[in-house]
Amino acid sequence: MSSLLPNFFESAGSPVPMTELDLPSHATAAAAPSILAQIVNPGINLAIFERPPSQTCLSSVEALMQSRVPIRIDFKNPSTADLATAIAAAIASGIPRSSVRALASDISHLASLFSATAGTLHPRVRLERVDDDGCALFHADSLNLRLLCTYAGPGTEWLENSNTRRHELGLRSRTLDEANADIVVDPSRIRRLAPWHVAIFSGRSRPGAEDNALIHRSAPVLSANTPRLRLCIDLPADCGC
Numbered sequence: 200m201s202s203l204l205p206n207f208f209e210s211a212g213s214p215v216p217m218t219e220l221d222l223p224s225h226a227t228a229a230a231a232p233s234i235l236a237q238i239v240n241p242g243i244n245l246a247i248f249e250r251p252p253s254q255t256c257l258s259s260v261e262a263l264m265q266s267r268v269p270i271r272i273d274f275k276n277p278s279t280a281d282l283a284t285a286i287a288a289a290i291a292s293g294i295p296r297s298s299v300r301a302l303a304s305d306i307s308h309l310a311s312l313f314s315a316t317a318g319t320l321h322p323r324v325r326l327e328r329v330d331d332d333g334c335a336l337f338h339a340d341s342l343n344l345r346l347l348c349t350y351a352g353p354g355t356e357w358l359e360n361s362n363t364r365r366h367e368l369g370l371r372s373r374t375l376d377e378a379n380a381d382i383v384v385d386p387s388r389i390r391r392l393a394p395w396h397v398a399i400f401s402g403r404s405r406p407g408a409e410d411n412a413l414i415h416r417s418a419p420v421l422s423a424n425t426p427r428l429r430l431c432i433d434l435p436a437d438c439g440c
């Protein structure tokens with residue numbers, strides 16, 4: 200059986216290379232998980248832990264992407280003590296449980312990182328295989344903090360503050376393309392998170408940072424035929440897009 204992973208890890212379009220030098224002042228990135236804690240610093244609305252794909256997780260991801268079973272778990276207020284076991288059990292329906300343990304452990308680890316950063320013991324943890332374009336309109340989330348990690352397929356697209364016309368946010372009787380064209384100053388500067396990179400970003404409900412929420416959208420996957428496997432971790436009371 201040939202591997203499907205090369206296609207899943209291709210990014211649609213041409214993401215702007217992301218190095219420390221390229222980043223705007225409101226974003227920060229490093230190859231160490233401690234960078235995520237900087238999201239609480241004033242003026243920062245995006246912190247990125249840059250990491251390579253985990254070789255021990257690749258078979259898990261491939262199994263989930265090839266499965267005919269819909270992949271969607273949503274743990275509200277889980278105990279972090281046995282989260283890896285619970286996740287493995289939840290996503291193993293129709294899939295050999297042994298093939299998802301490594302991924303479940305990675306998700307549990309990321310939940311712990313988010314908990315430490317956001318100051319919550321019981322984050323909301325969602326893992327989903329996404330086959331549509333999701334939130335295709337550039338927007339700010341109506342929540343405090345969110346962690347995203349795309350295990351397969353194109354990552355979330357985001358905008359530098361200087362590349363955003365915030366007063367144009369919202370659909371407001373325009374087509375999707377018309378609204379995005381008004382919101383984005385320069386489409387060639389649209390950024391995209393890389394697969395496996397871990398991002399924590401701020402939303403409109405973050406106290407003191409209401410006007411500095413990260414503007415972002417789901418990467419289009421329909422036209423590129425590249426489904427995603429996306430992890431989303433929020434504070435337990437948050438449910439915004």
Ligand SMILES: [Fe+2]
Binds near residue numbers: 334338340415416440
């Ligand atoms: Fe969003």
